[in-house]
Amino acid sequence: MNRLDLTRWLVHHTRQFLPTLTLAVLARLAGQLLGVALLVVAVERLGRAAAGEDISVWGSVGVLAAIAILKAALRYAEHYAGHWVAFTALQHLRNLFFHRLVPQAPAATRGRAGAELTERATRDIDRIEVFFAHTLPPAISSVVVPATALSWLGVAVDSRLALIVAPLVVLGVVVAPWLAGRSTWRAAGRVAKGRGDIAAHLGDDFQGLREILAFGQAEQRLAGLDAADAELTKARSGSGRVQGARAAVGTVLQLGAIIVPLIVGSSIGATAIDIAVTLAVVVALWKPAQGIDDFVTGLDASFAAAERVRSIVDGVPTVQEPTAPCALPADATVTLDDVTMRYPGAERPALDAVSVSFPARRWSRLVGISGSGKSTLASLIPRGFDPASGTVRIGGVDVREVPLDELRRRVALVSQRPTMLKGTLADNLRLGRPDATDLELVEAMRTVALDGWLAGLPQGLDTPIGERGTTVSGGQLQRVALARALVSRPDTLILDEALSQLDADTARDVCARLAAFDDELTVIEITHRADLVPDDAFVTVLDEGRVVEAGTAGELRAGRGAFARLEARVA
Structure with missing residues (x-):
C-alpha cells in the first residue's frame, strides 16, 4: 500500500x-x-x-x-x-x-x-x-x-x-x-x-x-x-x-x-x-x-x-450479518449437523464432521481432554466463528440466519478466564443488560453463591472492580462472570470451564442454585470434572475434534469407554 x-x-x-x-x-x-x-x-x-x-x-x-x-x-x-x-x-x-x-x-x-x-x-x-x-x-x-x-x-x-x-x-x-x-x-x-x-x-x-x-x-x-x-x-x-x-x-x-x-x-x-x-x-x-x-x-x-x-x-469480519434475518424460536434445542471447523494455518481441523444435539431446558455436559475441540464447539453456537461446513441450529433455525445481536442476547457464553472492565461491580453485572435493577443483580449474585461475599462488601454493588478483575480471586471472578450472564436473561447458557477454579463443594452448590434459578434455561457445560457429572445428565465426549461417545453419564460410566477413562484420570 x-x-x-x-x-x-x-x-x-x-x-x-x-x-x-x-x-x-x-x-x-x-x-x-x-x-x-x-x-x-x-x-x-x-x-x-x-x-x-x-x-x-x-x-x-x-x-x-x-x-x-x-x-x-x-x-x-x-x-x-x-x-x-x-x-x-x-x-x-x-x-x-x-x-x-x-x-x-x-x-x-x-x-x-x-x-x-x-x-x-x-x-x-x-x-x-x-x-x-x-x-x-x-x-x-x-x-x-x-x-x-x-x-x-x-x-x-x-x-x-x-x-x-x-x-x-x-x-x-x-x-x-x-x-x-x-x-x-x-x-x-x-x-x-x-x-x-x-x-x-x-x-x-x-x-x-x-x-x-x-x-x-x-x-x-x-x-x-x-x-x-x-x-x-x-x-x-x-x-x-x-x-x-x-x-x-x-x-x-x-x-x-x-x-x-x-x-x-x-x-x-x-x-x-x-x-x-x-x-x-x-x-x-x-x-x-x-x-x-x-x-x-x-x-x-x-x-x-x-x-x-x-x-x-478495513478488515472483513469472519462472521457476517444475515441478508434475510429471522428470529429464534422459543425452543432452545442446540444441534450441530456434520460440522467441520478448521482454524487458518492449522494442520488438522479443530472439529471434524461433528453431529450432536443438546436438548432444550436440560443441563448437558461436553467433556474431553485439552485440545479436543470443546471450546471451538462452544464458540460456534453464538457465532464467534462460522464452521467451514455443516450447520449449527437452535430450535431448528440456522444460527447464520439470526441477527448477531439477537443471537448473542439469547445465548450467553461464560469462559474459563473471563474479563472484567474497570468500574463498579454493578457496572460489570449490567454489561449485557444496562436496565437491570439492583434486586436482579443481588439475585444473580445469590444464584452463584456470592451473596455472603456481597453482603460483606462495605460499598456493596458500588464496589470498584480493578481492570481485568485483579481485585477479586479467580473463583470469585468466574462466579461474577456467571452472574453477569444470568442478568442478561439468556435462553441458552454455555459454561466453558466456567467453574474450574471452584472446589468441588462450591461447584456443586453453584450448580444446584443455578438449576433452581430458571428451569427453562438450556445449559451446556464444558468441564474436565467428569466425576462431578450426575448420572442422569446428557454427556457428549469429544476427542481430536470428533464425537466418540454420547449418552447419559450413568450409561457411559457403565460402558467403561472414553468417559469412564476421563473420570479415572480426574480421580
Missing part, C-alpha cells in the same frame, strides 16, 4: 474536517509570506540607510512590528485550526477503529496479543496526528511560498538573481526531502512493526508473569524481548541514517543558495541592495524548506501507523 492510497483513505474518513484544515493552510501561507516580507523589509531598509538615504526609524519599526504581530496571529490560527482538526480526527479514527474491530472479534483477536491491538488503538492512531496537523499546510506552503517569493523577486528586484537561486531553492525543497522518501517509508514501517512486536511481547509477559516464573521461563522471555528490542534498534538506526543523509544534502543546498548569489550577482553587476534582498528571500525560505523536511520525517512514521490501523478498520 502506497502513501497516496493511505492519504485517500485518511481523507475519506475525515473529510468533514477539511474546511477547518483549509483555514490552517491559508493561515500558514499568509504567515510564511509575511515571514519573508519581514526579513526583506528589514534588509531593504538597512541597505537604503547604509547607502545614505533618509529612512524613518520609527516608521520602519512600526511596519516591522505590524508584520510581526500579524504573523504571530496567523501562526496561532494555523496551530489552533490544525490541531483542532488533528485531535478531532484522531478521536473519530479511534471510534472507527473500535466500531470496526467489534464485528471482527473473536477471529480478529485470536492469536493477537491485546497489548498489540492496544498499541494500534492508542500510539499508532496518535502518530497519525502528524498527517493532519503537520502535513497538508507544510506541503502546500513548501511549494506556494517559494514560488510566490521567487516570482516577486524576479518581478520587483532582479529577474537574473531570481533565476540563479530558483534551482537551488527547488532542489532544497524537492530533492532532499523526497529523494529518499521510499527508504524512509520502509524504515518507518519497520520501526512501527518493531514497536508492535515489543508491545505484544510485554503484554504477554505481564499477563502471564505467574506462569513464566512457575515454569522457569524468565530467561527465555527476556532473551525474546532482547531480540525484539535489537530489531527495533536496527530499524531506528536505518531510519536515522536516511534522515541524516537527507539533512546533509539540504544543508549543502542551503549553503550553495547563499554563496552562488554573492558570486554570480557581483559578476553580473547587480546592486548590493538587490543582492542583499535576494539573500534575505533565500534565508527566509529556509523555514518552508525546513518545514517540509521535518514533516516528511514524521509523515513516514504517520503513514506506517495509518497502515497498521487501516488493516483493522
